[in-house]
Amino acid sequence: MSGHSKWATIKRAKGKTDAARGKVFSRLIREITIAARMGGGDKEGNPRLRGAIASARAANMPGKNIDNAIAKGTGQLEGVAYEEFVLEGFAPGGIAVLVECMSDNRNRTVSEVRHAMTKAGGNLGAANSVSYMFKPKGLIRVAKAAMEEDALMEVVLEAGAEDMAQDGEEFEITTSQDTFEAVRTALEKVGITPMSAEQTKVPETTVRLEGDSAFKVLRLIEELDELDDTQHVYNNLDISDEDAEKYASQ
Secondary structure, three states: OOOOHHHHHHHHHHHOHHHHHHOOOOOHHHHHHHHHHHHHOOOOOOOOHHHHHHHHHHOOHHHHHHHHHHHHHOOOOOHHHOEEEEEEEEEEHEEEEEEEEEEEOOHHHHHHHHHHHOOOOOOOOOOOOOOOHHEEEEEEEEHHHOHHHHHHHHHHHHHHEEEEEEEEEEEEEEEOOOHHHHHHHHHHOOOOOEEEEOOOOOOOOOOOOOHHHHHHHHHHHHHHHHOOOOOEEEEEEEEOOHHHHHHHHH
16 A cells, blocks of 8 residues: 555554544534535535545544534534645655644644654645646545455446555545545445545555655654644655555554
């Protein structure tokens, strides 16, 4: 694996999940608020909001928090006005990096991301300098114990999934943007609640780095991921399983 999937695996191994850092609720609240502001508060007519709510419930967010975030997005409650934007550039070794942000202060966020990139030996780039290297995809993770592999594959492929692969004790299901909702709905119909389901970005090509060169990039990705205004960080780094395990154990 590479990019987002590799980083997600490393985060779990390090115990550096969003829930452990106390960031998952703030990220999900921002996502729900933006989704409601852009597409309205009716989840049945707003796929992005429906997905954000599903992720919030999977993270055990109280219903009141979800309702308040929707109300802020629709203007029923006063709240912070978030702006959604993407910053892009290069990490050391020529690794492409996309940082999806939601912020109430764009200048502050850009300054924080630029500082992290520069300190690590990378640099911010102009708009579209690396975004063309990534394709939007849906990524759904299902516990391995949820269903026998062949039966699960039949369900998701029939619903329009592109691929399914085993990742430790989970199955990782990849979809296009267009079939993401159909695949998630198909899983729910057979009684499976995904461990996670998100719209992500997958690199079309990757760059292989090893040892300290790879670790330097991973430290930068980790720092960017922990910034308050960061929603997601995508990259096209490819590293060996051995290096991933070594970094995760640090």
